[in-house]
Amino acid sequence: MSTRAGIVVTGTEVLTGRVADRNGPWLAEQLRTHGVDVAHTVVVGDRRADLLAALEFLAGTGVDLVLTSGGLGPTADDLTAEVVAQFQGRPMVLDEALEAHITAIVERLLAGRGVHWDPDATAAGTRKQALVPDGATVLAPVGTAPGLVVPVAAGRSGPPMLVLPGPPRELQAMWPAAVADPVVVAALARRRELRQATLRLWGTPEAEIAATLRSLDALITPLEITTCLRDGELEIVTRYGPDAQPAYDEFAATIAAAYPATLFSADGRQIDEVVAETLLARGLTIATAESCTAGLLAGRLADRPGSSAYLLGGLVTYANEAKTELAGVPADLIARVGAVSAEVAAAMADGARARLRTDVGVGITGIAGPGGGSADKPVGLVHLCASTASASLARRVVIPGSRADVRRRTTEIALHLIRELLG
């Protein structure tokens, strides 16, 4: 029986999608590396009864620890500390040292920003943030909100609760102190190692993998396998205990043998890392010329620290004149074959390469929609080309979905095109 935890993510803005939750997944992954399994993440709005119900649910599933993120700010809709205190049977008390500490932080913050502020108004907010459940351990604030470790009150039973702030940067910076807290350490004492390994394939249908998995029934029994198809990439993630390592190794070898052409990552690396490491290893530089993606590929190539070693720059050639002016695509070529064409994609790739004097160039031109399509050239049609001085690889795709889908998936395809060209 492994150690398990449950996560509550609070915030109406997360529940309604105005803000994407980055804390639930981050906490789940941190817990996994500590050998702790997460069964549920509950996203709940800023309402007392709903938050209480979420705590009750998770505590009732028998987890060893409940973690919360968010709801620790100065406004009245920030309820988490108070509701956790109620659930754990502990009254709220003012921590005066904490109040002084937060006051100093807030004053420094506001002074540094040079904004007008009202000391009396902020004092009330600070006092609210310094109210903590009696008997809880306070984790020092990274922003203005403290974290809390709240054990259940004496005479009652249930898991301890680890209360963390909502801003991802604050939550992540507080994490080392949180997992070193004695109450948290004790709650997770039963943990055992849980390994995770990922295989990634490009272009194999999920149904084929399903059939392969069915044929491996006995072998994969000790493995927990999940498959996920996303933007054309099929991901096979396996979780297993150390004793199942031989079974996993055999499974991974079987998949590698069955799908030699489409398995592009056997060690969990994402396509971005595969491309970056190939460029680095071979000492190659790259430049982009993008129309419908308008910088998304260049932006993604710059995600990694140290990307200036290979990414020299890029051209966003949204208007036809920009294609000619910046990437050197002949205006008469565009007039003859159209901006969305294999010829223009190739000229953009070559133009980016020539302009930025790089080894590799990528050209992308397409119709992201929702308007601008025709019978000949429908919405979702994208031409891509990746080239070096001696070779090039082109692709024509018609991508279903929204404007955002087309642009995101085109970026993904471009990365695979670079990989294939350099492979």
Added chain:
Amino acid sequence: MSTRAGIVVTGTEVLTGRVADRNGPWLAEQLRTHGVDVAHTVVVGDRRADLLAALEFLAGTGVDLVLTSGGLGPTADDLTAEVVAQFQGRPMVLDEALEAHITAIVERLLAGRGVHWDPDATAAGTRKQALVPDGATVLAPVGTAPGLVVPVAAGRSGPPMLVLPGPPRELQAMWPAAVADPVVVAALARRRELRQATLRLWGTPEAEIAATLRSLDALITPLEITTCLRDGELEIVTRYGPDAQPAYDEFAATIAAAYPATLFSADGRQIDEVVAETLLARGLTIATAESCTAGLLAGRLADRPGSSAYLLGGLVTYANEAKTELAGVPADLIARVGAVSAEVAAAMADGARARLRTDVGVGITGIAGPGGGSADKPVGLVHLCASTASASLARRVVIPGSRADVRRRTTEIALHLIRELLG
């Protein structure tokens, strides 16, 4: 008492953050526009017991409808239909018409992709996808997975369950049929109108808003107000019934009067829309020159359909040579003041404007980190400039957080800089 729904998002890949959940927030927002309130979204991995526990929890909160997304694929880890059937007390039966329908879809899909495939292998997956709870209504597949409306079995009580596929495009395309289903219509019959309005401020501390809200105590009692600070933008979202409209109007007017300089959107529009509409309304064109953001600003300016009316193109000038070559920044200027400087940001903005012959130019140069910082120019230091032929606005910021935080927040600041320049 309003109508309420609960959402279950399945998938270990979502729980662990390999894939960001786009369905929970989308469904919550759709339900809200239908007057249905969502209290909880539970994210759960592909495990039978955990999924059952999530269904039990949501049904137990007394909601009128439970929605699920994901877990309808051909692989064995896709469990949703089966677990929902078990929970609702209905056996699984093979729907032969559905099986034939899915077979035709899969054959067409695989043939179109020109990939090698094994008909026997895919048949088993298709058959699995055609097993449906007895008495459920089948919603026609958009991809290969059908949706399901599953009422509770006769003699038992509980909310009906609406089972939707995981790929956002399929889920969204199936939505109109789902909300037209008679069982769903009946479940949501009690719904009442729930209005939502959003105010956005740039540069007002959350503590100040907290104080203002406290001073408006009586006025805001009938309003459900949540505030959220994100990347420097403070969002105030208010939900209320139609009878509270006068209270909301008074509240919005009070905030507008109290924060005239920082309230930039009183009608829910995001900064991207405000900038796009300003450019459109004034017939202005724009171009970018980006270093640390490397295309993220251009990519974001192209998010909106029809953005080619204002975005002509951009320059990703990651290397110093690219700044000189593409944006015309004098090499000796870079040598003298450094690439990350107010002077270079201004030269980049002017260079982008000159190069693309636009009305507005934006230059961004900074140190995204984690390396590359110094005492003088720390990680997170970014210089931005937005300019027209007759005016310019510059900003120097030091942004805390990770490389991704710095790049994302810089993009946000750049949009506000454009707004302020044109305001």
